[in-house]
Amino acid sequence: MKYAYYPGCSAKGSSKDYEMSTQAVCRQLDMVLEEIPGWNCCGSTPAHAVDTELSAALCARNLDIAARQGAQLLLTPCPSCLSNLRAAAQRMEKPTFRQRVNELLDEPAAETFPEVISVMQAIAREKENLVKRVRLSLKGVRLAAYYGCLMSRPAERMRFEDPENPLLMENLLAACGAEMVDFPLKTACCGAAFGIPERAMTARNSGRILELAVRLGVDAIVTACPLCQMNLDLRQTQAGRAFETRFHMPVIYYTQALGLALGFTQRELGLHKLAVSAEGLLNKLDGLRRAPAAEGGQS
Amino acid sequence: MNDTVDLNRMRDTAFTAQVEALSGQNISACYQCGNCTAGCPAGFAYDVQVSQIMRGVQLGLKDRVLRSRSLWMCLSCSTCSQRCPNNIDVAAVMETLRHMARKAGIVSVPKMEKFWLSFLNTVRLFGRSHEIGTMVLYMLRSLRLHTDVDLAPTALAKGKLGLLPHIPPGGAEPVERIFTRYKERAQREGVRP
Numbered sequence: 309m310k311y312a313y314y315p316g317c318s319a320k321g322s323s324k325d326y327e328m329s330t331q332a333v334c335r336q337l338d339m340v341l342e343e344i345p346g347w348n349c350c351g352s353t354p355a356h357a358v359d360t361e362l363s364a365a366l367c368a369r370n371l372d373i374a375a376r377q378g379a380q381l382l383l384t385p386c387p388s389c390l391s392n393l394r395a396a397a398q399r400m401e402k403p404t405f406r407q408r409v410n411e412l413l414d415e416p417a418a419e420t421f422p423e424v425i426s427v428m429q430a431i432a433r434e435k436e437n438l439v440k441r442v443r444l445s446l447k448g449v450r451l452a453a454y455y456g457c458l459m460s461r462p463a464e465r466m467r468f469e470d471p472e473n474p475l476l477m478e479n480l481l482a483a484c485g486a487e488m489v490d491f492p493l494k495t496a497c498c499g500a501a502f503g504i505p506e507r508a509m510t511a512r513n514s515g516r517i518l519e520l521a522v523r524l525g526v527d528a529i530v531t532a533c534p535l536c537q538m539n540l541d542l543r544q545t546q547a548g549r550a551f552e553t554r555f556h557m558p559v560i561y562y563t564q565a566l567g568l569a570l571g572f573t574q575r576e577l578g579l580h581k582l583a584v585s586a587e588g589l590l591n592k593l594d595g596l597r598r599a600p601a602a603e604g605g606q607s
Numbered sequence: 608m609n610d611t612v613d614l615n616r617m618r619d620t621a622f623t624a625q626v627e628a629l630s631g632q633n634i635s636a637c638y639q640c641g642n643c644t645a646g647c648p649a650g651f652a653y654d655v656q657v658s659q660i661m662r663g664v665q666l667g668l669k670d671r672v673l674r675s676r677s678l679w680m681c682l683s684c685s686t687c688s689q690r691c692p693n694n695i696d697v698a699a700v701m702e703t704l705r706h707m708a709r710k711a712g713i714v715s716v717p718k719m720e721k722f723w724l725s726f727l728n729t730v731r732l733f734g735r736s737h738e739i740g741t742m743v744l745y746m747l748r749s750l751r752l753h754t755d756v757d758l759a760p761t762a763l764a765k766g767k768l769g770l771l772p773h774i775p776p777g778g779a780e781p782v783e784r785i786f787t788r789y790k791e792r793a794q795r796e797g798v799r800p
Contacts, residue, residue, distance in 0.1 A: 317736040324767070346776060346781075348781070353723075354723035355727060357702070357705065358724070358727065359706065360702075361789070362789045369785065412789050414781060462689070471689050503755070513682075542761060580765075583762075
């Protein structure tokens with residue numbers, strides 16, 4: 309099946325690995341992601357922090373492109389893009405707001421927009437297909453699913469499962485054999501874009517998440533957000549300093565975990581791009597693969 | 608900080624109505640349970656806690672509220688909104704207040720605004736955000752020349768930072784025009800763009 313696709317700016321920069329693994333997994337599930345032509349940045353947090361109409365205009369241009377392509381559905385991997393695109397569509401239902409936003413655009417935006425959902429939700433619709441294609445069971449691997457704050461909140465905007473206890477990622481990964489721990493901080497904030505201007509905010513919030521994951525003895529944190537991944541992985545040393553410790557917790561994208569189960573190589577999934585190496589996890593998987601079938605290595 | 612509030616002198620009753628209209632929230636429904644403050648991951652960096660801000664809006668303490676640093680330290684994670692027993696979208700109120708403060712030219716944590724504007728500048732220039740560009744502009748604006756240099760070697764080695772911006776095919780001009788119109792309109796309306 310073909311889908312209109314909005315990768316978001318991170319896909320071209322800091323989360324190339326998310327993009328690689330998303331494409332790999334979708335390809336394997338016969339989901340074709342077609343980038344909408346000439347898309348621009350959704351404005352992310354800075355745009356809505358400064359002005360709602362500016363944020364909506366940046367989003368509306370993308371929604372308009374997708375609408376003109378005749379798309380019914382628009383997929384994005386990034387929770388921040390998802391949140392902004394959905395917020396803009398929702399706010400533009402109000403005629404006065406729509407009018408103000410249209411004034412900022414080259415021409416008025418399409419009257420109706422496609423619904424924007426997360427790639428994760430689209431993959432979940434292919435769960436049966438996914439289970440059939442698992443080549444290497446993740447049985448024996450212990451993971452914590454971390455959604456971050458944007459995927460499920462605000463609830464009436466995102467309509468993404470329980471706003472404080474989503475289970476979609478757990479369901480997908482458990483279907484591939486992984487052991488998913490109960491992770492109470494799964495929708496806590498990682499400190500968002502404060503890493504640059506206010507490092508203490510990010511170090512403290514990310515540190516809490518890393519600390520809990522360590523205590524729960526997981527092999528990795530699995531995330532769906534490029535900014536969360538960056539804060540927890542690239543900024544892990546900074547978080548460790550704030551907590552007077554050294555964390556060593558791999559933080560991978562859920563698509564990388566699914567990709568491993570589907571039999572892709574580390575390189576195909578961009579796992580070599582992690583700041584904190586996932587070698588332990590990969591060695592464990594390797595060991596499981598070699599172990600007798602009765603032990604649940606091969607599926 | 609002086610905790611005494613002179614309600615006769617400091618109240619601006621129109622303020623409450625204005626915040627309600629702009630945020631679309633019924634602020635009078637807040638009964639000060641403190642759930643928002645209890646769950647706030649940024650509260651440790653606030654000068655006025657979020658439940659106190661809600662009370663301040665109810666009382667019409669415009670100046671006190673709009674000058675608060677908290678408006679700029681809010682992470683927009685919506686935990687407060689999720690946990691409000693009266694269904695107030697508290698995060699939307701915080702955002703509305705930040706917009707009002709900015710438009711009035713009150714920026715209590717300038718570095719936050721500098722960071723956001725640096726990011727948006729790269730979007731205006733390239734149509735898509737650019738991480739290194741944002742960093743460089745922010746360093747220049749804030750004169751913080753050491754920000755995150757410790758991360759650069761890893762990020763570069765892992766190919767996580769694109770040195771060159773990624774411009775959409777067809778160019779960045781359509782996006783630049785959005786910013787130009789936005790700025791012109793703000794100037795016409797006499798508010799900070």
